[in-house]
Amino acid sequence: MRKTWLPWLILSPSLLFLLLFTWFPLGRSVYDSLFDTRMASDGAQYVGLDNFARLFADGVFWQSLVNNLLYILLTVVPGVTLALLLAVALSENHRVNxxxxxxxxxxxxxxxVSAAALWLFIFMPGLGLLDHYLAKLFGPMNNNWLGRSNSALLALALIGVWKFAGYYMLFFLAGLQSIPASTREAAxxxxxTRTQVFFKVTLPLLRRP
Structure with a gap:
């Protein structure tokens, strides 16, 4: 009997945290979306799905959805790829690695907040590190990397890859260390070749459940 309730007892603080700060706000947001609340009025008027109808008819919503999907694509794919390459390159347990x-x-x-301040300094128009080094190659620069529509998304994606690639790398390292070295040595x-070993041995074993 003790084995049944003990795991739930250990998980209870985390479950309570999720309930109070994730699931309750989510449910409350869905509930509030069914009402029209105006600051000048005393109460909220039930409008059903009218708010969602207006949302889906708004072009700004669809543009923001496309931007979010592009951000995910530009962050996850390069981030996971870079993390895998780093894990393979640093899989040997040396001091330098x-x-x-x-x-x-x-x-x-x-x-x-600190990461945002760092990258704001890097991307600062004219005075940032990026424009400083580009100016050495191409002359004076004054690029507003975060303020232009054709570069802002790429700049944010670069920050996302820098922030999370090392985190993904740990998962790949754990998977690589679970693969017996004798398997790769036999191949x-x-x-x-090492390339063939990676694609024919290492990668399939990493994908196993």
């Missing part, structure tokens, strides 16, 4: 793993994971533990002894 351990330092490099820490360095690549470090952006993950930087508070988002190399059979004449396979």
């Amino acid at each position: 351990r330092w490099l793993r820490t360095a690549f994971f470090f952006p993950m533990i930087i508070p988002m 190399l002894m059979e004449g396979a």
Whole structure:
């Protein structure tokens, strides 16, 4: 009997936190979306799905949806790919590799406010580090990287990749370390190249459940 309730007892603080700060606000938001609340009026008027109808008819909503999907595509795909390459390159348990793993994971533990301030300095028009080094190659620069529609999304995606690639790398490292070294060594002894070993041995074993 003890084995039944003990896990739930251990999880109860986290479950309570999720209930109070995730599920309750989510449910409350859905409930409030069915009403029209005006600051000048005393109460809220039930309007059903009218708010959703206006939302789906708004072009700004669809543009923001497209922007979010593009951001996910530009962040997740390069971030996961970079994380996999880093994990493979740093899979050997050497001292230098351990330092490099820490360095690549470090952006993950930087508070988002601090990370935003850092990248605002890098992207600062004319005075930022990016424009400073580009000016050495192409002459004076005054690019508003975060203020132009053709570069803002790419700049934000770059920040996302920098922030989370090291976090994804840890998962790939754990998967790589679970693969017996003898498996890859046997493939190399059979004449396979390192590229073939990666695609034919390492990657399939990483994908296993």
